[in-house]
Amino acid sequence: MVDAGVTWTDERVELLKKLWTDGLSASQIANELGNVTRNAVIGKVHRLGLSGRAKDSKPETTAAARPRKAPRAPSAPAPIAPAIRNNVVVAPISRAPVVEEEVEVAVExxxxxxxxxxxxxxxxxxxxxxxxxxxxxxxxxxxxxxxxITGLPYCTHHARVAYQPVTDRRRERKVARA
Known part of the structure; x- marks a missing residue:
């Protein structure tokens, strides 16, 4: 398949190979060659089977090459300092667990x-x-x-179980977490 408007002479192909192995990007190579698009360079590189690129002096940063960090032991929570937002000091939120007294819900x-x-x-x-x-x-x-109940799928008893007020649901989640 011939690229439209691009003539790949032997000299241009050799220059492409050299620039590619030197580590230039497809856009940089297209600018260097002139009269060729980045996509044309990528297509030609692919058809030529060029995959080896010059390596930078930096170490590889791919996920496979990175050493895994050792898991840290849990640390104590950082002290909470007041924050300043829009010239207003915002009081820190206490991270201490809130213990609410448990309210007995009379629903069987x-x-x-x-x-x-x-x-x-x-x-x-x-x-x-x-x-x-x-x-x-x-x-x-x-x-x-x-x-x-008219308009609902449940009787009075089951509607109380199904449709709990938001505060009751939150209270039950907090109790379950504790």
Whole structure:
């Protein structure tokens, strides 16, 4: 395949090879040769099978060549100094764990619903609670089936479980982390 508008004479190819092995970039070689684009140089280099490049005196910095750092032992947190932003001193945020008193949420996980009132997916209607009960892989799997709140898929009890206020969810996460 011949490059459009580029004549690769033997002299230009030899100069290309020399500049390539000297470590010049394709853009630099294109400027040096004149009347040729960077992409034409890259294509010619590829067709000629030139891959060896001159190495800089700097050591390689590829991920494979870099020595791995030894893992550091955890250190104590750095002291927190006040920050200055827009001529206002911003007080540091305490990194001490915040211990909030645990508030008992009066929501039972499984409401005692007799099996006779629970419904299968085939019996489930729009006005019924869609809270799943049991293991879906078992034949005993059912849905709550109680009267749902208008506009919601759950009964009053399961809506309290499903739609917890944001502050309650955050409190539960903090307690779980501690």
């Amino acid at each position: 996980e499984d409401l005692a619903i007799p099996m006779s009132e629970r419904v299968t997916i085939m019996d489930l209607r729009e006005s019924m609670c869609r809270w799943p009960m049991g293991d879906p892989t078992k034949p005993e799997f059912r849905f709550c089936g109680a009267r749902s």
